[in-house]
Amino acid sequence: MTRPSIDATHDIHLQSWVDSANRPDTDFPIQNLPLGIFRRAGSEEAFRPGAAIGDQVLDLLALRDAGQLTTEAAQALAGTGDGSLNALMARGGGASLALRRCLSEGLREGAAQQPQWSSALLPQAEAEMAVPARIGDYTDFYTSIHHATAVGRMFRPDNPLLPNYRWVPIGYHGRASSIGVSGQRFRRPLGQSKRPDEASPVLRPCERLDYELEMGIFVGRQNALGEPVPMGGAEAHLFGLCLFNDWSARDIQAWEYQPLGPFLSKSFASVVSPWIVTMEALAPFRCAFERAEGEPAPLPYLDSPDNRDAGALDIQLEVWLQTERMRSQGQPHQRLMQSNFRDSYWTVAQLLAHHTVNGCNLRPGDMFGSGTQSGPDTGQGGSLLELSDGGRQPLVLANGEQRGFLQDGDSVMLRGRGQREGFRSIGFGACEGRVLPAFLPA
Amino acid sequence: MTRPSIDATHDIHLQSWVDSANRPDTDFPIQNLPLGIFRRAGSEEAFRPGAAIGDQVLDLLALRDAGQLTTEAAQALAGTGDGSLNALMARGGGASLALRRCLSEGLREGAAQQPQWSSALLPQAEAEMAVPARIGDYTDFYTSIHHATAVGRMFRPDNPLLPNYRWVPIGYHGRASSIGVSGQRFRRPLGQSKRPDEASPVLRPCERLDYELEMGIFVGRQNALGEPVPMGGAEAHLFGLCLFNDWSARDIQAWEYQPLGPFLSKSFASVVSPWIVTMEALAPFRCAFERAEGEPAPLPYLDSPDNRDAGALDIQLEVWLQTERMRSQGQPHQRLMQSNFRDSYWTVAQLLAHHTVNGCNLRPGDMFGSGTQSGPDTGQGGSLLELSDGGRQPLVLANGEQRGFLQDGDSVMLRGRGQREGFRSIGFGACEGRVLPAFLPA
Numbered sequence: 024m025t026r027p028s029i030d031a032t033h034d035i036h037l038q039s040w041v042d043s044a045n046r047p048d049t050d051f052p053i054q055n056l057p058l059g060i061f062r063r064a065g066s067e068e069a070f071r072p073g074a075a076i077g078d079q080v081l082d083l084l085a086l087r088d089a090g091q092l093t094t095e096a097a098q099a100l101a102g103t104g105d106g107s108l109n110a111l112m113a114r115g116g117g118a119s120l121a122l123r124r125c126l127s128e129g130l131r132e133g134a135a136q137q138p139q140w141s142s143a144l145l146p147q148a149e150a151e152m153a154v155p156a157r158i159g160d161y162t163d164f165y166t167s168i169h170h171a172t173a174v175g176r177m178f179r180p181d182n183p184l185l186p187n188y189r190w191v192p193i194g195y196h197g198r199a200s201s202i203g204v205s206g207q208r209f210r211r212p213l214g215q216s217k218r219p220d221e222a223s224p225v226l227r228p229c230e231r232l233d234y235e236l237e238m239g240i241f242v243g244r245q246n247a248l249g250e251p252v253p254m255g256g257a258e259a260h261l262f263g264l265c266l267f268n269d270w271s272a273r274d275i276q277a278w279e280y281q282p283l284g285p286f287l288s289k290s291f292a293s294v295v296s297p298w299i300v301t302m303e304a305l306a307p308f309r310c311a312f313e314r315a316e317g318e319p320a321p322l323p324y325l326d327s328p329d330n331r332d333a334g335a336l337d338i339q340l341e342v343w344l345q346t347e348r349m350r351s352q353g354q355p356h357q358r359l360m361q362s363n364f365r366d367s368y369w370t371v372a373q374l375l376a377h378h379t380v381n382g383c384n385l386r387p388g389d390m391f392g393s394g395t396q397s398g399p400d401t402g403q404g405g406s407l408l409e410l411s412d413g414g415r416q417p418l419v420l421a422n423g424e425q426r427g428f429l430q431d432g433d434s435v436m437l438r439g440r441g442q443r444e445g446f447r448s449i450g451f452g453a454c455e456g457r458v459l460p461a462f463l464p465a
Numbered sequence: 466m467t468r469p470s471i472d473a474t475h476d477i478h479l480q481s482w483v484d485s486a487n488r489p490d491t492d493f494p495i496q497n498l499p500l501g502i503f504r505r506a507g508s509e510e511a512f513r514p515g516a517a518i519g520d521q522v523l524d525l526l527a528l529r530d531a532g533q534l535t536t537e538a539a540q541a542l543a544g545t546g547d548g549s550l551n552a553l554m555a556r557g558g559g560a561s562l563a564l565r566r567c568l569s570e571g572l573r574e575g576a577a578q579q580p581q582w583s584s585a586l587l588p589q590a591e592a593e594m595a596v597p598a599r600i601g602d603y604t605d606f607y608t609s610i611h612h613a614t615a616v617g618r619m620f621r622p623d624n625p626l627l628p629n630y631r632w633v634p635i636g637y638h639g640r641a642s643s644i645g646v647s648g649q650r651f652r653r654p655l656g657q658s659k660r661p662d663e664a665s666p667v668l669r670p671c672e673r674l675d676y677e678l679e680m681g682i683f684v685g686r687q688n689a690l691g692e693p694v695p696m697g698g699a700e701a702h703l704f705g706l707c708l709f710n711d712w713s714a715r716d717i718q719a720w721e722y723q724p725l726g727p728f729l730s731k732s733f734a735s736v737v738s739p740w741i742v743t744m745e746a747l748a749p750f751r752c753a754f755e756r757a758e759g760e761p762a763p764l765p766y767l768d769s770p771d772n773r774d775a776g777a778l779d780i781q782l783e784v785w786l787q788t789e790r791m792r793s794q795g796q797p798h799q800r801l802m803q804s805n806f807r808d809s810y811w812t813v814a815q816l817l818a819h820h821t822v823n824g825c826n827l828r829p830g831d832m833f834g835s836g837t838q839s840g841p842d843t844g845q846g847g848s849l850l851e852l853s854d855g856g857r858q859p860l861v862l863a864n865g866e867q868r869g870f871l872q873d874g875d876s877v878m879l880r881g882r883g884q885r886e887g888f889r890s891i892g893f894g895a896c897e898g899r900v901l902p903a904f905l906p907a
Contacts, residue, residue, distance in 0.1 A: 187666075193725055213693065248734070291691075381654035
């Protein structure tokens with residue numbers, strides 16, 4: 024089995040000498056230890072790898088340079104001085120596990136390292152984060168059958184799900200250059216769209232701007248071109264997960280997407296949360312991969328006993344919205360929905376095995392989007408398209424404002440959390456982005 | 466106007482002291498000077514930038530290090546020691562023009578530099594070439610209305626062209642990791658497909674493997690996220706062109722592509738020619754962008770006087786095939802078809818302006834595929850899908866072999882050439898790749 028196991032680093036009783044990591048509501052207790060790329064905000068310092076602990080960032084290269092890491096953990100970090108986690112990702116699970124164990128021991132309450140390690144902490148509030156990897160290729164999947172059905176119903180009321188959906192983990196290539204990190208501000212895109220009453224299309228600002236609640240899945244160890252990764256080895260090529268909002272221009276998409284798929288409706292901006300929660304940290308939140316009665320079994324190349332037992336991930340996901348007016352009146356974000364990644368129709372191992380079955384090479388730092396994670400119930404749509412029934416039934420917010428689609432000034436925040444009885448709950452931090460007005464050339 | 470002009474480097478009377486560059490049939494006379502990345506074959510040397518001249522490669526960093534380049538040309542090459550042309554591409558047209566002028570003067574018959582420059586030559590037969598850029602994102606367009614119509618007719622006989630085609634330069638994101646350089650050998654991909662008589666799909670080797678005759682278009686200077694490039698400035702963001710074969714698995718594509726577009730049917734391999742012919746070299750082959758009577762005018766953001774005058778490129782394209790049997794009997798490749806890039810429905814400037822209109826940032830080294838370049842006439846299909854009418858009318862080769870789709874051992878070679886009265890004709894070199902048998906796990 025190539026999936027990371029539960030070990031002493033997951034012990035619910037572990038506490039850290041970093042006090043904020045012991046608060047019940049923190050996303051980053053000592054059982055999490057997610058990795059990111061940071062520098063001191065407002066500085067011209069080089070971006071470098073860090074681990075989140077409570078409300079602090081631990082500077083990993085500073086620790087290494089001070090001789091504070093185990094040999095294995097120091098080796099795991101070699102090459103990460105380039106401002107990305109790619110070199111660590113390339114080494115595979117052994118390296119991230121060594122780093123995790125070293126950090127867990129050094130941050131533990133009573134650790135002898137506390138005096139030296141304290142000086143390598145920076146409050147997260149004073150850190151500027153970067154996209155944690157150089158994403159070579161980004162692939163967006165479509166793993167929620169609830170999302171695919173809801174969206175399909177708008178186009179084909181009698182036949183919402185296409186015949187291939189239950190067999191193929193549907194995915195398409197996405198744009199890597201416009202992926203930013205939480206805190207992203209982006210202009211409402213211009214694009215061609217055609218209203219039903221128009222004879223020909225018009226270039227104008229997007230009128231149906233939306234978010235998509237997704238998970239980002241980072242590839243670790245690469246596979247060579249021409250060499251598929253079988254299910255039994257797929258988990259060994261995964262590094263970790265983050266939150267991912269794949270902003271979408273629905274009107275541009277509707278006009279452009281046939282026959283080759285979405286293009287400019289997606290490539291103007293996307294946003295990841297800055298912290299990658301490693302596959303090691305997620306070990307307690309694995310759960311059985313189960314499908315509803317009557318669904319077909321996956322083809323053999325997408326099936327394995329381990330995947331059936333524990334291929335899925337129990338991660339609760341949420342979308343929060345703050346309008347310009349709410350912000351100006353000091354009101355926080357309002358939660359719009361909740362869903363869970365365990366309801367995905369395909370597991371992360373299946374996505375990787377499928378992606379490589381044709382021989383496609385995945386490189387360290389490549390990212391998959393999970394596709395919009397909508398749940399089975401009403402109100403669990405992972406996009407405004409679903410929650411507002413294509414804009415026909417605008418959401419009414421607590422302050423009386425209405426939203427069919429996003430308005431300028433709207434801030435969308437994704438949240439995610441792993442929870443399981445007997446284990447410390449861990450979170451993903453925030454994935455936030457805000458819409459700015461369109462760029463209108465003079 | 467941002468488009469490079471015709472200047473003294475295009476003079477038809479120029480001859481080089483490299484004799485092979487003066488042969489009438491060479492792709493690389495002194496008027497061409499395409500750029501690539503090479504090293505001595507069989508060596509462990511670092512890959513480095515070179516220019517093709519006749520049957521030789523000129524080692525540009527060796528010349529620079531020997532103080533043989535003008536200051537401007539030397540500066541243009543700064544940063545290219547990383548084994549890619551990205552740093553040069555990032556500098557924009559001024560840098561490539563300075564380099565071109567310097568090379569043209571130094572390689573000219575009678576140039577005083579001949580003794581020193583001679584020692585920086587390596588026969589192309591002794592060079593190993595690399596993909597010339599780190600391609601961050603690759604976008605595939607669909608610019609041949611003849612290809613789109615022919616393919617559309619197979620699916621929708623009465624309505625071959627979708628309503629958006631004449632308005633939107635249709636494109637989609639592609640996979641960068643599996644792009645290789647001429648000489649590529651790749652395994653026939655495995656994938657899900659479903660024959661008409663099957664109740665459910667089966668994983669098997671592709672049964673309808675095809676090539677696609679395309680041009681590769683490299684981005685030079687970047688644009689910032691959120692800042693569209695207008696038509697008037699689009700040419701200043703283009704670096705040059707190569708040949709591009711986007712291998713396609715038609716049976717996998719037919720089953721997987723709805724609703725989000727082609728994915729594993731494309732991502733197993735693609736191949737570029739090693740030499741990038743710069744926009745400067747292509748100046749003589751510009752021609753008017755004209756559309757047939759009755760076609761709509763492009764929307765204003767895709768239109769400019771300069772584009773109408775000279776937005777198109779007159780580049781003759783060809784596909785050549787050599788089967789395993791032909792190779793074993795010493796027979797060369799056989800030409801299957803010819804078409805011309807000037808028949809593209811959209812110009813390269815329009816592709817760039819459209820790609821950025823939503824604010825998408827293009828980075829140096831990003832590549833566009835033009836889409837399959839089929840011509841208006843019978844026999845001008847840029848893929849076997851078209852030439853064999855979806856496999857129903859296999860091509861009969863000169864030796865009696867038949868091809869509906871590609872067989873294991875088939876080698877496909879693309880060729881391209883710019884020709885114009887009063888100018889020296891220039892070529893793109895070969896873009897060759899060969900199909901190996903599928904990888905079948907034990």
